[in-house]
Amino acid sequence: MEVKKINSIRNFGQFIEFDWDKNISQFEKYNFFYGWNYSGKTTLSRIFRCFEKKQLHKDYQNSKFSIVLENNQKLTDKNIDNNYPIRVFNEDFIEDNFEWNNENAEIDPVLILGEESKELDKQLKQKQKEKEEMERQKSNNENEKNQIERDLQNKLSKKASEIRDILSITNSKEFDRNVLEEKIEEIKDNFSEKILRDNEVNNLRNLIFRQKLETINLSSKIDPKLGQYITDIKNVLNNKVTAQKIIEKLNQNARLSEWVKDGIELHKNENTCQFCGNLLTKERLDELNKHFSEEFNLLMKEIDEKEAELNHHIEYINQISFPDKARLYNEFQQNYENLLNRFNEMKTQYINNVKSLIKELKRKKGKPFETITIDQSINEDIEKKIINLFAEIKKIIEQHNNKVNSLEKEKEDAKEKIKLHYCAKFIQDERYFELKIEINQLNEEIKNLEQKINNIIEEIKEIEQKIKASAIGAKKLNEYLNNFFGDDRFKIEQTENGRYKLYRNDQIAKNLSTGERNIISLIYFFSKLEETNFDIGNSVIFIDDPVSSLDSNHMHRVYAFLCDKVKNIGQLFITTHNYDFFNLIKDLYKYGLGNKNGKFYLIKRIENKNQCYSTIEVLPDLLMKFKSxxxxxxxxxxxxxxxxxxxxxxxxxxxxxxxxxxxxxxxxxxxxxxxxxxxxxxxxxxxxxxxxxxxxxxxxxxxxxxxxxxxxxxxxxxxxxxxxxxxxxxxxxxxxxxxxxxxxxxxxxxxxxx
Known part of the structure; x- marks a missing residue:
């Protein structure tokens, strides 16, 4: 990456209305600025730092600016959120990364990214002008194409949002501008057929917003056994017990018979009656046992079991339930309610018939020694009726479920028709395909210009000199401090949380001079770049006034330090107000950097129409020629x-x-x-x-x-x-x-x- 010029600056500090002077040479690999205090040097560095920090400076939120890269690409205040490898050392860097005069002062780690940069030699100027003209044309075409595309994309996004609102789609990804464009492609050959009348659209919308109910799972089942029970009970009633000797009194009184039968069980090992206390003779016990024979006992057991089975069946029938009618669509509710009422009536009759069978068993229990005819009022047909009613109710629930499932499909079909309707309207109203043709034509022109530009690039490759910067190996910050000061007066220690504490002579550093802070900050700036494997060779480094508040001795140390650090930087910007240091920079350029690939500029503040503002000019020959x-x-x-x-x-x-x-x-x-x-x-x-x-x-x-x-x-x-x-x-x-x-x-x- 390489910055070629600062295209324009508006309302950024002293740069009120700055535009790049066409008579000023574009930036090279090494760019040096001289300017007095308050001329705008730090302000210029802050513009570069906006791109590093990916945000506008807090004091200039309404400013506007743009810089031009080597490929004629523009970076502006609108697209500062990028990954271009720009790093700036200035007073803001010092303020953001250090806490001075604090016992817990810590240096914040620096986050660094990297990217490739390049520059062209002066010999390429003529060919570069031709290339730049074509790039300008290409840029104009791209800007025009991008504007059309942006406008179209904005309209697509707006239309997609309108369609989402119409269809109450809450997930934007379900129907965004990409989906809209896909739909447009689907109907491009017959889009006019997809346009609906207003009443058709309204009907489809009403269908879409019809309340969706849940499907109903009928958990209850029915298994009536009245017919089987009638048959079983008839068999019991027809069973006649034969006793060795019937005691007529017991035969005529069922309750007494039951009481005596239970008493025999209780008196098996007794000689006296537990009720009256009289002696139980063997003759009396034999007489009772002959009445209550084994056959009698089996019949009683069968009656008890059948009675229990019938009571259990009644409980089962009573537990049969159905969903509330409110869970069904309106068109099913009335019939459903009528069937439920009939079913409940039939269920009552059914249970009454089962209860009648229980009564018959009880009647048989009192007359075990004779056959009994079943009650003719017990109606076996009720079983079939209750089965049929259950089936009808189940059928209505199935109809409801089918409606739920089919309604969802109908809704989806309606949604699709509405989507295609508005897609077709968009094609018609916004001249969609006409704009696409314009974009394709511009793309073709851009492609042709790109080919021409590539041809020119091939022509100038023979005279092109590429300056490749190699990354300097990482060195520890303490080594830099030791080398710079010639002793270990300053030391950095890392804390447990990955931050750093600064010590002077083994004590937490306090009350550092401005010069000391600037020196340590500059060393920290470069050491962190190298520590994090930042690709310095493909980066833009801006160093603002590195000798501020330094004496002559330290100024020469900074010069020596920079001599070692700047040679392999992708693109370098250095500003200074100190003319002695500026002379050292000229020596650095002449002897350390081969006296090539560099430019010198003057930042100055001027007055025009009673307004003071900063500007950038080519360094006057006098300042370049003389060391004074x-x-x-x-x-x-x-x-x-x-x-x-x-x-x-x-x-x-x-x-x-x-x-x-x-x-x-x-x-x-x-x-x-x-x-x-x-x-x-x-x-x-x-x-x-x-x-x-x-x-x-x-x-x-x-x-x-x-x-x-x-x-x-x-x-x-x-x-x-x-x-x-x-x-x-x-x-x-x-x-x-x-x-x-x-x-x-x-x-x-x-x-x-x-």
Whole structure:
């Protein structure tokens, strides 16, 4: 992956309305930015970090921006959720990953992804322009095609949602835009036949939303045995017991006979009657036993068993039940209820007949020594009637179940017809197939352009130089700290939860200086990239002002550290406000990076129409050529001074002229008076003996006031109290004239340098 340019920025910090200047060369593998404090360097890094973090910066939620990759692909604030390997080191990284001045300060692990990047050599520019033009055409076609597709997809999604609402489909996957497109394909040859009239659609919808009832499982079964029982009971009634000697009194009194029969069992081993206490003679016992013979006992047993069987059968018949009529569709309920009523009536009659059989058994029990004719009112036909009624009820339940099953199919058929109806309407109303033809035509044009682009790529392959970055082996963070500082004053220890604690001289680190924090943060940034096997060679690394708040010694250590780390990075961006460090960067580019595949830029803040904003330019030759900012500042002042007065109000860097003048004059005085005096003291020494300028004292006061009051960008009242243009013009002219008078040889040398 490689970023070629920042296409546009809107309302992101000081980048109010930035558009890439076509006269500015696109980014290369190595990209270095110089800019004063508050010029917009950190703001630029935050745009890149939006892509790393996959979210907008919290302070710029309404901003808009886009960057262009090497394949002319655009990344914008709308598609920052991507897997492109972009990593940014800036003050936000430090803030997000460290907790300072806290005994439990821990370094949060860094999550890293990787992706391939590439760049093309300068020699490819001509062919690249041709390729870019075709890519632009291709991009335009793709944008047009994508717009049509997006609009069509949105309409498909909306229509699918409408159909889901119409059919009360809650699962979006059941009918989404993909399903809708599949249906459209099914009916593309005869879609007009699928369009229904309004009343047809309404009827189908009514069918779909008809209440669906559950199928009914009839658990009860019927097994009536009245006919069999009648036959069995007749046999019992016809059974006549033959006794050796019938005791007539017992024969005529069934209750007495039962009582005596039970008494015999109780007195088997007794000699006296347990009721009256009289003696039981052998003769009396023999007489009773002859009455209650074995045949008699068997008959009584059979009667008891049959009676129990009949009572059990009554319980079985009583337990027969049916589902509530409310569980059936309305059209079945009335008939179902009538049959239930008839069945219950018949069941009552049936049970009464069974009870009559029980009465017959009891009657037989009292007359065991004679045959009895069964009660003629017992109706055997009831058995057949109750079976038939049960079957009719079961049939209605089966009809209900069939209705449930068939209704579901009818509903599905109705749903399908409605779906196809709205699919056909969509084809008709949205010109679906016409749009598909347009998309196919654009695809064909894109394909042709792709072929042409591929042909050009083949032509430029011979002169193309690919810079392949290899991943640097992972090293422990403590090794980096030790190597950087030359001792083990700082140490990182891992906690049980996988986080880290920072120690200084074996104590939890507190009150770190800003410089120490920046150094440790930078080391941590690179060590974590390597620890997690991040593919640095195919990545975009943005390092913002790595020497902020560092002294000269540490600045050179940072330079040495970066020399070792940046060579194999896929694409590198470094910004700095420190001109000494910027000179080291130029050495790094020239000697460490082979003086190729790199670009230098200037980030500056300008004023236009009373509005301050940041912009990006090609680094001026003076800043590139000289290892001193001094020449560059002189060139800006000279350019302003040489500009016609009528044009100075629109001078691009008018807003910065007071600050430029102050910085330039400070440098000049430092060289002229290296005595340690303060700025105003040196200035007063300088203005002494100026004789060829009228009103020197007043001009001196005005110039010093301008440089003192209006040169500090951090002053919040600065923009509201900007000096008058004549004051700026006169001050610049005065300072340059004074230097020319007092140091003419030096002034001539400055002029020749620009």
């Amino acid at each position: 900012e001094y020449n560059y500042l002189f060139s800006l002042l000279k350019e302003f001074n040489d500009t016609q007065d009528k044009d100075k109000n629109s001078f691009e860097q008018l807003y910065l002229i007071p600050n430029i003048l102050r910085r330039f004059f400070e440098m000049y005085l430092f060289m002229r008076y290296p005595n340690g005096k303060k700025f105003k003291e040196k200035a007063n020494d300088f203005f002494t003996n100026i004789s060829n300028i009228n009103g020197v004292e007043n001009m001196k006061i005005m110039a010093l006031k301008l440089m003192d009051e209006y040169s500090h960008e951090e002053n919040p009242t600065y923009a509201n109290n900007f000096p008058e243009l004549p004051e700026i013009i006169n001050s610049v002219s005065f300072i340059l004239t004074c230097i020319k008078e007092k140091d003419s040889a030096h002034f001539v040398a400055l002029e020749s340098s620009v």
